[in-house]
Every structure is written in structure tokens, then in C-alpha cells.
Amino acid sequence: MAGASEDEVREFAAGLRSLLDWLQLSGPAAGNEVVALVQGTLGPAGLGQSVVARELPAFEHVNLQTALDAWSAAPGRSVEVRGVVLPPHYVGIDLQQLMTGEALPPVRLSAPAVVDLPNGPGSTLACLRLALLLVTDDDGRYVLLVQEAGEHRPTMSVEVAGLPVQRAQAVLAELDRLRRELNVYRGRLVEVTPTPSGQVALTFLDPPDLTRDDVVLPAAVLDRVERHALGVAGHRAGLRAAGQHLKRGLLLYGPPGTGKTHTVRYLLGRMGDYTRLLLTGRSLGVVGSVTELARELQPAVVVLEDVDLVAADRSFGPGGSPVLFDLLDAMDGAAPDADLLFVLTTNRADLLEPALAARPGRVDVAVQVDLPDAAARRRLLLLYGRAVPLRLTDDDVTRAVDRSEGVTASFLKELLRRAVLEALHEQDPVVAVTAGHLDRALDDLLDSTQQVTRTLLGVGAEGAVTDGDGAWPGPAPVQYGGGYRPFRAR
Ligand SMILES: Nc1ncnc2c1ncn2[C@@H]1O[C@H](COP(=O)(O)OP(=O)(O)OP(=O)(O)O)[C@@H](O)[C@H]1O
Ligand SMILES: [Mg+2]
Incomplete structure (x- = not known):
């Protein structure tokens, strides 16, 4: 207080003190x-x-x-x-x-x-x-x-x-x-999503209502999936008594649209007494806290959909290990005697292979979900034609099955929808979907000039990735079947 006398300073301090006292009161x-x-x-x-x-x-x-x-x-x-x-x-x-x-x-x-x-x-x-x-x-x-x-x-x-x-x-x-x-999430199907603040939000979902017949896969493939996922339930006590772990990992891999998610949905519908936690895309980063929750709410299944999405992602912070590694570590950190099933899906097994090879023991069964063969394509046509008034002879179906060689299961579902649309151009409501409608829908979907549509619908996972000028580039080439081994023998 330049220029102020000592008295003035004392007076100011006293005033300040009484102001503070008054504020306090x-x-x-x-x-x-x-x-x-x-x-x-x-x-x-x-x-x-x-x-x-x-x-x-x-x-x-x-x-x-x-x-x-x-x-x-x-x-x-x-x-x-x-x-x-x-x-x-x-x-x-x-x-x-x-x-x-x-x-x-x-x-x-x-x-x-x-x-x-x-x-x-x-x-x-x-x-x-x-x-x-x-x-x-x-x-x-x-x-x-x-x-x-x-x-x-x-x-x-x-x-x-x-x-x-x-x-x-x-x-x-x-x-x-x-x-x-009293945990309200126990035994429920719950979707896990990240919040902006890096926490997780849980949303209840209605369990899918799919029967075994709704899943068109070779019997051996579906048996294997079911045995690994569901087989433990009846033998928990026996496995524990024999000192065997209950925690297990199942990987479903194969081209897009072949039914990996569909199969998972079927399993989730069957696992009514399990707590079912569903993670996709960005949520995969929060797998650590979810694993903890799953252990607490066991028996539990944690579904990690499209894990390839995080295969190349690096977590923040020093070291910056790939999120996929964190995910595999979280799987490993869970108590082995907990009845925990991890189901992973991917259409890029090639991206996953190095991570899984570097962190072995997380996935104990890998099942390839491939393009449907002729018998499966026939079943799919009939499955998705169930609600459609189909008027087809056996030969009509055989011709459609032959023509659709190399397509995905989801393509056949779309084919039926298009055939119904073709029929609707002539009759509304639809009285009958005939071979003519089916043929026209196939002509349209398989039209070689519609490369983008073909790729999007999954016509020939390998063939779709063409190198012709101006062709839809499609995803990076992935090899399926034909000697491709997603996991090294250990
Ligand atoms: N094997 C199948 N049996 C019966 N329906 C199937 C099958 N595969 C696919 N579908 C039908 O096609 C839709 C799309 O398939 P789905 O989402 O399961 O493919 P995906 O393999 O998970 O593909 P992506 O790799 O792109 O995730 C399913 O909802 C289902 O209606
Ligand atoms: Mg899927």
C-alpha cells in the first residue's frame, strides 16, 4: 500500500477482518x-x-x-x-x-x-x-x-x-x-457400451429367439460350437472336482455374412441361466472391467464381436500395446475355475493370428464358419422362404442353388426378399413367388456390372476382391479354407 499511513493500513486490516467474520456468519x-x-x-x-x-x-x-x-x-x-x-x-x-x-x-x-x-x-x-x-x-x-x-x-x-x-x-x-x-444384471443379456468419460454403460437386451433349425451350418460345426459353449453346464462340479478349469474361449471365424453373429445369437438364446455380456467395436476397449463383472456374475459369457476391429488399435499411455492384447490379457486374468465363456468372432482371422500365437491358451476352440455348400444353400432358401408363398419345383430350387454357388448365407436371405419384391411388381399382396421371380432376382443380384452390390452382398468372398479396373476394391484379401490355418499348432 504505497503512500498509506500505518494507521490507515491498520484500519483497512480491521475492516477486512470484520468483513470476513461477517461472511463466515x-x-x-x-x-x-x-x-x-x-x-x-x-x-x-x-x-x-x-x-x-x-x-x-x-x-x-x-x-x-x-x-x-x-x-x-x-x-x-x-x-x-x-x-x-x-x-x-x-x-x-x-x-x-x-x-x-x-x-x-x-x-x-x-x-x-x-x-x-x-x-x-x-x-x-x-x-x-x-x-x-x-x-x-x-x-x-x-x-x-x-x-x-x-x-x-x-x-x-x-x-x-x-x-x-x-x-x-x-x-x-x-x-x-x-x-x-441381488445384482439386476445376473442371468441377463446385456450390451456393454463405452460412455464418453471412459466408463461403461449396460443396456438390457431381449434374448434372441432362434432355434437350432434357424442356424444353417454343417452339423459337425454346430455340434462343436454347442459342445464347447453349453457342454460344461452339466459337468461343472465334476470338472472342478477333477481340478479342471471351466473358463473357455471359442473363436468363430469366416467370411462376412456366413452366420457368425447369427450363431452367437442362437447360443445366447440357449444360455438362459448365464449372464451374457455383449461387446462390439469401441466397447472392446473396456473388456477389463467387463471381465471382472462377468466373474462376479458367473456363470457368464462374454461375447467379443468383430475382434479384428481392435487388432491394430493401440491403447493410450506408455507402451501402447494393442487393445487386442489387453483383451487377451483380460481373458487370461479371469479366474480359471469361474464358469466363463469368451466367444470371439472375426472375419479377419489373419489379423488375429499373430496376437493369438503370442498369447496362447486364451482360445481353446476355433471354428471356421464357411460359405454355405449346395445342401446348406438349399436349406437356407427354404428357411428364409418359410413365410413366403413359394411356388417352386424341386428343379427350380436346384437351379437357384446351382446358380448361387459361392454366395454367403445372408445373400440367400436377401435373394428371397428380392424375389418377393419381383412378385410384388405383378401382384400386391403376393400370391405366389415363382421360379421366374427367383431367376430375375438372381439375375439382378449376380449382375456382373453391379460389382459393388455383389461385394456388399458377399458373392464369393475371394472372387469379390477383384483386380479389374474400376472394380470395387473390397476389403483386403482374406484367405479362408484351402489349407489356411488360422492357428499354429502348439
Ligand atoms: N448360417 C446361417 N444360417 C442361417 N441364417 C444365416 C446364416 N448366416 C447368415 N444368416 C443370415 O444372415 C444374417 C447376417 O449374418 P451374420 O450377421 O451372422 O454374419 P456374420 O458372419 O456375423 O458376418 P460379419 O463377419 O460381417 O459380422 C443373419 O442375421 C442371418 O439372418
Ligand atoms: Mg458378425
Whole structure:
């Protein structure tokens, strides 16, 4: 303060001090109803205890609420729930602030706000967003603060105040136990997607309703898939008793449109008592936390679709190992005696081979899903023609089967759709789909001038990757069958 006399400085300091005192008394904390409630509930003894906090992933919100509901209803315990309102733009609050009134944002009491979260494929549960639970039970009187995750708070939290640390830990452990026991994801089909903040979100899906007859694969192939995926269920105890691991990995590989995803969907429909976690594309990066969840909710199956998508991706941070390696490591890290099935699919087995060779033991059965042979093409025509009024002779079907040599299963599904469209040009509604319609649809789909359409529909996985001028370049050449061995013998 250049130019100010000593008296003036003293006077200024005194004024500043009284301003600060006044702010302290009449600031947001003074007389705050939330602070008063917490302090009144805990009393001096409770206020002297440490706050014990547990952070949980956002997808645990619905499980925490399920656990809290059960916990609150236990005999001898009464719980009063009070909502807390925090103005927008505040990241969050903690119980310590509410006990002391220090660094307090302008909070107030309200009816508890809830978010309605799915707790099953067709049901929801009202879950507390930011609330105080005032508890009275054998431990005395104490307070819980539940706080949801938010844009700038990637995890949610539950805090306990008013109890000695060990007792507070026991409360949290009991809630953990109930979350596990009552976990709403157990035995469900759940899709895993990454959130912008790098966490995972879980979405319930309806289980597919596919029968064995809906999957057109050589019997030996389907048998092998089923045995590996489903065979363990009846022999869990026997395998464990004989010291054998239950964890297993199944790889389905083959050209696009041949039924890898279709087969997985069929398996998922059959594995009704398994927790089924589905990961594709960008979600594959979060496989670590998903494996942990799967182990907790076993028996479980983790589906990793199109794993080639991450074969070349490198994770962030030093070292930057390929995401695929992280994925394989996560598979390996899971407890071997857990009933865990990993199903991987790819149409680029060539990209996977080096990673799998470098990290052996993750995949114990690799099944090639190939282009349909003549018998399979016939079955596919009839399968996807089931709902169509087909008027075809055996010879008509044979001709279509011969003409469609080298196409994928999904091509035949599309062929039927096109044949119906051809028929619709003449009759609406369709009375009969005849050989003429089928021929015209085939002419159109196989038209050599429509290279892009042909490639997209999967005509000849090898033939489609042509080198003619101006031809659709297609994906990088992949070899299937014909002596190609995706895995080295170990
Ligand atoms: N073997 C099959 N049996 C019956 N239908 C099939 C078969 N293969 C494919 N389909 C039909 O074609 C659709 C597409 O096939 P699917 O998605 O399973 O191919 P994919 O092998 O997973 O291909 P991609 O490598 O591109 O993922 C399926 O939804 C199903 O309707
Ligand atoms: Mg697929």
C-alpha cells in the first residue's frame, strides 16, 4: 500500500477482518438447513467420526438402489430419506462438507429426486440421485449420502458418517454383499457400451429367439460350437472336482455374412441361466472391467464381436500395446475355475493370428464358419422362404442353388426378399413367388456390372476382391479354407 499511513493500513486490516467474520456468519453455510439436519442427526459424538466413502461405477447405480431398498427394510432399522438439491454446474458434494459447513455450495433440502433406471428387460427402478439417508439401527444414529455419477463425476458414491470407521466399513460391505446377491444384471443379456468419460454403460437386451433349425451350418460345426459353449453346464462340479478349469474361449471365424453373429445369437438364446455380456467395436476397449463383472456374475459369457476391429488399435499411455492384447490379457486374468465363456468372432482371422500365437491358451476352440455348400444353400432358401408363398419345383430350387454357388448365407436371405419384391411388381399382396421371380432376382443380384452390390452382398468372398479396373476394391484379401490355418499348432 504505497503512500498509506500505518494507521490507515491498520484500519483497512480491521475492516477486512470484520468483513470476513461477517461472511463466515452469514455466508451460505450459516443456518444451512442441510448442514443443520446432518449436524442435528449426528450430534457431537457422530460429528467426531470419520467419513467413509465408496466409489462405484455408474452402472452400479441401479444395483446400489436395489441393495439400499433391501437394507433399509431389514428388521430393527429405520431409514428416513431426504433429497438434497445442488444447483447446476456444481460437480458434487461430500458428507464432510455437510457435517462441517466448510466450502459449502448453496445446497438445500427437497423431496428426493430419482432417476428411473432399467432393472430388467421390461422394468425400471426409481433410483436416488442425491440424497441423505438418516438411519437408526443397532449401531445407533448415522447418515448415508448417495450421489449419482454425472458429466464431470465419472463414478457414483455412497458415504457413511457418524460411525466408527470399522462399523462404517461393515455397512458398506453389507451393501456390497446385497449388490452382488441381488445384482439386476445376473442371468441377463446385456450390451456393454463405452460412455464418453471412459466408463461403461449396460443396456438390457431381449434374448434372441432362434432355434437350432434357424442356424444353417454343417452339423459337425454346430455340434462343436454347442459342445464347447453349453457342454460344461452339466459337468461343472465334476470338472472342478477333477481340478479342471471351466473358463473357455471359442473363436468363430469366416467370411462376412456366413452366420457368425447369427450363431452367437442362437447360443445366447440357449444360455438362459448365464449372464451374457455383449461387446462390439469401441466397447472392446473396456473388456477389463467387463471381465471382472462377468466373474462376479458367473456363470457368464462374454461375447467379443468383430475382434479384428481392435487388432491394430493401440491403447493410450506408455507402451501402447494393442487393445487386442489387453483383451487377451483380460481373458487370461479371469479366474480359471469361474464358469466363463469368451466367444470371439472375426472375419479377419489373419489379423488375429499373430496376437493369438503370442498369447496362447486364451482360445481353446476355433471354428471356421464357411460359405454355405449346395445342401446348406438349399436349406437356407427354404428357411428364409418359410413365410413366403413359394411356388417352386424341386428343379427350380436346384437351379437357384446351382446358380448361387459361392454366395454367403445372408445373400440367400436377401435373394428371397428380392424375389418377393419381383412378385410384388405383378401382384400386391403376393400370391405366389415363382421360379421366374427367383431367376430375375438372381439375375439382378449376380449382375456382373453391379460389382459393388455383389461385394456388399458377399458373392464369393475371394472372387469379390477383384483386380479389374474400376472394380470395387473390397476389403483386403482374406484367405479362408484351402489349407489356411488360422492357428499354429502348439
Ligand atoms: N448360417 C446361417 N444360417 C442361417 N441364417 C444365416 C446364416 N448366416 C447368415 N444368416 C443370415 O444372415 C444374417 C447376417 O449374418 P451374420 O450377421 O451372422 O454374419 P456374420 O458372419 O456375423 O458376418 P460379419 O463377419 O460381417 O459380422 C443373419 O442375421 C442371418 O439372418
Ligand atoms: Mg458378425
